[in-house]
Amino acid sequence: MTTDKKIPTLYEWAGGMPVFEKLTDTFYKKVLKDPLLEPIFKHMSPEHQQHVAHFIAEVFGGPKTYSEGEGSHYQMVQKHLGKHLTEQHRQRWVALLLETADELGLPADPEFRSAVVGYLEWGTRIAVINSREEQLEMDKEQPMPRWGWGETGGPYVP
Numbered sequence: 001m002t003t004d005k006k007i008p009t010l011y012e013w014a015g016g017m018p019v020f021e022k023l024t025d026t027f028y029k030k031v032l033k034d035p036l037l038e039p040i041f042k043h044m045s046p047e048h049q050q051h052v053a054h055f056i057a058e059v060f061g062g063p064k065t066y067s068e069g070e071g072s073h074y075q076m077v078q079k080h081l082g083k084h085l086t087e088q089h090r091q092r093w094v095a096l097l098l099e100t101a102d103e104l105g106l107p108a109d110p111e112f113r114s115a116v117v118g119y120l121e122w123g124t125r126i127a128v129i130n131s132r133e134e135q136l137e138m139d140k141e142q143p144m145p146r147w148g149w150g151e152t153g154g155p156y157v158p
């Protein structure tokens with residue numbers, strides 16, 4: 001017998017938009033206290049943290065809040081151009097975000113966390129590569145990235 005089990009998106013599994021907004025709110029407070037990252041982010045806009053929350057939420061299968069009202073994949077990429085981010089910046093950014101996820105009690109099952117880390121490794125490495133460029137030839141209509149559970153296949157069943 002086959003059962004029709006609906007697998008939740010990473011967005012749903014995380015707990016929805018309030019979780020993503022709280023995550024970036026807490027994360028960027030840490031960023032502004034971090035000696036390595038503070039100089040890069042000290043001029044960020046007041047909307048920055050919300051935009052990043054909405055961007056990641058959409059990538060994880062949530063509503064199109066970012067792409068229908070705040071930006072596009074193209075615009076997100078543009079924000080990183082010329083920033084000359086280093087591997088040290090990237091590693092600190094990832095470490096602080098994961099530390100925040102632990103502190104806020106995001107789901108800690110191996111499947112969810114491996115998907116999150118996979119996305120962060122992918123996204124932050126692309127941000128570093130793009131940050132070396134002052135200009136980038138890119139299709140303005142390029143769709144938003146999408147991220148799912150990957151090879152682990154589904155959410156953790158205790």
Ligand code: HEM
Nearest residue numbers: 040043044045048051052055076079089090093123124127
């Ligand atoms: C998965 C990885 C990442 C995502 C999804 C992401 C997403 C975004 C988004 C959506 C914006 C635009 C915010 C707005 O509209 O105001 C932005 C801007 C920016 N991001 Fe990222 N980012 C990532 C990685 C990084 C990393 C690793 C760094 C540096 C360590 C970084 C540094 C910046 C900076 C400096 C800006 C511009 C801030 C300003 O407005 O002055 N990003 N990012």
